Amino acid sequence: MTLFTLVWNYLKARPLNTAINIILLSLGIAVVTILLLFNTQLEQKITDNARGIDLVVGAKGSPLQLILCNIFHVDFPTGNIKLKEAEKIARNRLVKRAIPMALGDSYQTYRIVGTSRDYADLYKGELAQGDWWEHPLDVTLGANVKSLTQLKIGDTFASSHGLTTTGDDHKDHLYKVKGVLKKNNTVLDNIILTAVESIWEVHEHADTTAHVHETRDTLAMPSRLVPSVAANDSVKEVTSLLLQYRSPMGAIQLPRIVNAQSSLQAASPAFETARLFSILGVGADIIMAFAYVLIAISGLSIFIALYNSLKERRYDMAIMRSMGATRTKLFVSVLLEGGLLTLMGSVIGLLMGHGVLMLLNTLVEETQKAGIGGMVFYSQEWIILGGSLLLGLVCALIPALQAYRTDISKVLASN
Amino acid sequence: MIQVSNLAFRYSPSVAIRFPDFSVARGQHFLLLGDSGSGKTTLLHLVGGLLRNYEGSVSVDSTELATLSETALDRFRGQKIGFIFQRNHLLSALSVEQNLMMSPYLAGLPIDNGRIADVLATLGLAEKRKSRVNTLSQGQAQRVAIARAVLNKPAIIFADEPTSALDDKNCDRVIALLLEAASQHESTLIIATHDQRLKSHLTQQIQLTAS
Known part of the structure; x- marks a missing residue:
């Protein structure tokens, strides 16, 4: 028995809730990943090809x-x-x-x-x-x-x-x-x-x-x-x-x-490609903004899910306190729940992003010609992972504070 | 084991409740009797360390509870005290076995699977070990709650209205189980109740009157 098993079981006890939160977040992350991989590879390709030509x-x-x-x-x-x-x-x-x-x-x-x-x-x-x-x-x-x-x-x-x-x-x-x-x-x-x-x-x-x-x-x-x-x-x-x-x-x-x-x-290749990117950039920015909206909604959804489930779990919390759990332990368990949700969402999203590009690479000849594939990994993906983990912690903060503040005696005495 | 003197608790600045002095020795079994609203649950929470900021003195196992920090009190409660509440609330996301594991885990004690098996067997729940708690009958759930309370071999077991929702037959059974579990490890047992049926089982009583 660890805090992780406890949190994992809580997530498993509400499979639909957990699934929708993971799916929402992973879709947003997948779009961001696709844009990241596509743009970076394209830019890389273009600068590589224009290198040496002034x-x-x-x-x-x-x-x-x-x-x-x-x-x-x-x-x-x-x-x-x-x-x-x-x-x-x-x-x-x-x-x-x-x-x-x-x-x-x-x-x-x-x-x-x-x-x-x-x-x-x-x-x-x-x-x-x-x-x-x-x-x-x-x-x-x-x-x-x-x-x-x-x-x-x-x-x-x-x-x-x-x-x-x-x-x-x-x-x-x-x-x-x-x-x-x-x-x-x-x-x-x-x-x-x-x-x-x-x-x-x-x-x-x-x-x-x-x-x-x-x-x-x-x-x-x-x-x-x-x-x-x-x-x-x-x-x-x-x-x-x-x-x-x-x-x-x-x-x-x-x-x-x-x-x-x-x-x-x-x-000048440098000047013209910069101009090209600024034209293409508008479209990419709109898709990116859409992805951020998706991520924000998933953050909100995670917050609501945790907030509601915490209300149902007030008695659970009080019982755990009566068995010796400290306030901090309950606080951490709720943060862990939020973090675990977003971690799963972002890992699945990253895999989906790479998968989509790999699929695109085999289906669309143009991407193959341009040499854009899914088996490339960039350090920015760590930022995506870290960022979504942070999102999870932020969304879980208020519910976690609620858990921290649970008045054991009051909850246990109320019938 | 338990010494209470000049104990009072303020629900709000103007509403306070006073409790009679009493002391309970190790291994003794007491009934805490009183009508609804006489402060049974409050007293139980005070002595069990669930409620702080009292006036007067509550000493459990020679420790004045007010001197413990919140974290130390959590630990003290987890290791020395077992609770059985009226709503024998189990963690519904976990299995029977996992519910029992929470008890030593949260108290910071090592998890002893043999002990869990023993306790389950004693309470006739051996085959329910892996079951989800929402598949249990009410009687079984109550026995799991008892198992959870006694698992850490606590020095004191507090039971708050454990029998009020039960018929005579189950009431007898639960009280027998509680007494047996308490005797096994020489735990002090205190049952807060207004259930007159229990008077025949436990002779030592503390009477609270609504003030």
Whole structure:
């Protein structure tokens, strides 16, 4: 016999009351947990993917779209920019590293990205098998692309235009799988990497192919971005340029230099993702507020349940005092009852939160692509646990004081 | 064992009740008689340490109750005194056995399962050990209440109107059980009652008159 057995038996004696209190609280806690896990993982993902990229330079349009498209590969390109103009920016002394991006095609919704090896280095991509792309139309697959499309090394496939599966197929130019990357939880997992030239080759129609050789013959200086063509090539285009500054001065000067050119715009990933979060944040705040209301109601419900049951248990309390129980013991037993209720509610809520995300991860492909799962634990969950325990103690405080103040003689004498 | 002198208790500043002096030796069995409202329950609560702030002197087992702190009094009560109330209230959330375990647990004594089994057997409740208390008949519940009161082998057993709701047959039975349980450990037994049937069982009496 311990205080715990006593309290446990009291809870068991009112199963419906106990269940509704636990369910109410666990629902609130589950919503908070889901939001916590989802938001934290999303933010983590976004900052991880934007790390190392200080500025994105692309065609005029929405800066947010430029970021979404070129860093996270979820939106459509804003248009193309001339390689010649991109080259000028890339040669600026404030630029430490410039990575060209040529987008537009996809295979089974997985985007084909024409770029340089610097791009894979940026995310510390490593080969799991095979080789890096070398020649035009060679591709290296991201880990998720391989597992979900079932492509193998040596397989060939035709890309389709845009991000849909039903776009126009480029049947006359087939890509060939050269290698597969290790899974590293960045955007690399969900894209198909190839050379910039591949994209040009697929989109150039018969009449312009001759042009390539012509320029290559006469080149004076090879392009820094795409070495196979001349730096002053006036025909070739790319989608965007990812820049890394050499010094903090770049953050001040480069956006101004880029935006001064009528056809270009610069977007800062840090600024745009912060803006994105503030937009999404409103929705998350509303859901969060709803969860807090749920938790507050469950707190009230626990308080009412304890308060009512204490009224019924006045005689119990007096009898226990007559058997030698101290005031403090009764006080603690009621606090324990409140604490135990909220502890069970919050543990169940946390498990539910993780469970829902795990379920979501297996059912919804988008969350899987984004790498958001339920098997991640954050230190904030301890705060949730501690907070709800505190809620239980606070709700039990008034009933516990009542128990503490029980006038034994009066209760026992009343019939 | 119990010495009461010049005892008075104030229900409110203007309403007070005085009690006659008396003393009870160890192992004696007394009836505390008086009409309703004569202060039987109040006296029992005072001597049992359930009610404090009295005037005069109440000494139990050579300890003046007023000198004990509240916590010490709780402990004293748990270890030395067993109570049987008119409403033989058991903790309904617990089983018979758990109800009995509460007695040593709350008194801060070790829980002796053998002792619990013995007491239950003596009172004919051996097979009810695991039962829920709300499945017991009234007679059985009363016996569990007696078992709970005597489990810690208390020096004093106080019973407040234990027989008022019982028919003659059960009244005889309960009083026999109480006397037997009290004799077993040489406990002092004090029964507060207005039930005239008990006079034939206990000869020593303290009479209270309504004042």
